Amino acid sequence: MGTNLTLWGVGTPRTLRVHWALLELGLEYESKPILSxxxxxKTAEYTALNPRQKIPLLQDGAFAxxxxAAIVAYLARKYSRPGHSLVPEDAEGHARxxxxxxxxxxxxxxxxLYVIRRHGTNLGHLYTDAPEVVAQCGEYFRHQLQFVEAALADGRDYLVGEKFTTADILLGTCLTWAVNYRVGICDNAVPYLERLTSRDAYQRASISNMPKDSAKVS
Ligand SMILES: N[C@@H](CCC(=O)N[C@@H](CS)C(=O)NCC(=O)O)C(=O)O
Incomplete structure (x- = not known):
């Protein structure tokens, strides 16, 4: 498919989501490996594209x-095709x-997770360390995962309609993020996460999402 896709950003769970969706959909794209x-x-060029000064950002021709979550939903809507769809079409599936x-x-x-990132992972010089807040966030995260535990208890492979969608990309990246922070995930999420991370597109996205110069990672 002829596309003109450019993805800005590597090195974070949020940027990984977009690399992953692009590769699931079999799309070619240019990667601009800028880091948070x-x-x-904060450059003038990037700020003109994204005044929020955040990654990821996707350019699809003149559209940015x-x-x-919005980027992967856009990709799913625009580039899904039969056999390679990342979003449910029926009303109830779409709502779910x-x-x-x-x-x-x-x-x-x-x-x-982002609060833990800012206040509990050696970024105190930027955001201040807050161990009590970090502990509360870990508890909150584990409590929220009860929803995941209950949903996956019926043995489903993916969150919605037995088909892999961008909802799995979002949850999968949060689960690996939590594992890396030793926050802990629920039992049923363990085989689910293995299923996601063994996908070919995930493996390739993890490589594409790696910082090009690890010395620059903060
Ligand atoms: N809700 C946004 C969050 C994006 C975000 O906060 N990105 C961080 C990196 S994970 C960033 O670009 N920070 C700017 C910087 O640190 O330079 C998303 O999911 O895309």
Whole structure:
């Protein structure tokens, strides 16, 4: 398929989501491997593209979009095709997919993991360390995972409709993020996560998402 896709950003769970979705959909794209907290999100060129000065950002021709969950939803909507769809079409499946996407971003990513990232992982010089807040966020995260534990208890392979969707990309990246931070994940998420991370597109995305110069990672 002739596309003109450029993805800005590597090195974070949020950027991984977009590399993963692009590779699941078999899309070719140019990677601009800029990093967070490197100054690269603050250049005049990048700020003109994304005034929020955040990664990831996707350019699709003249169209540009930020927010990892919105980007993968856009890719799913525009580039899914029979046999390679990342979003449910039917009304109830679509609503359930939205429920998982909002839950994962609001309750797991923004409320818990990103707070732990900012206040509990050696970024005290930027955001101040806050061990009590970090402990609370870990507890909150594990409590929220009860929803995941209950859903996966019926033995489903993926979150919605037995088909892999971008909701799995969002949850999968939060689960690996939590494992890396030793926050702990629920029992049923363990085989689910293995299923996700053994996908060919995930493996290739993990490589594409690696910082090109590890000395620059902060
Ligand atoms: N909700 C946004 C969060 C994006 C975000 O906070 N990105 C961080 C890295 S994970 C960033 O670009 N920070 C800017 C910087 O540190 O330079 C998303 O999911 O895309």
């Amino acid at each position: 907290r490197s100054g690269e999100t 979009i930020g927010e990892s 997919w939205l429920e998982w996407c909002f839950f994962t971003i609001a309750e797991l990513d923004a409320t818990a």
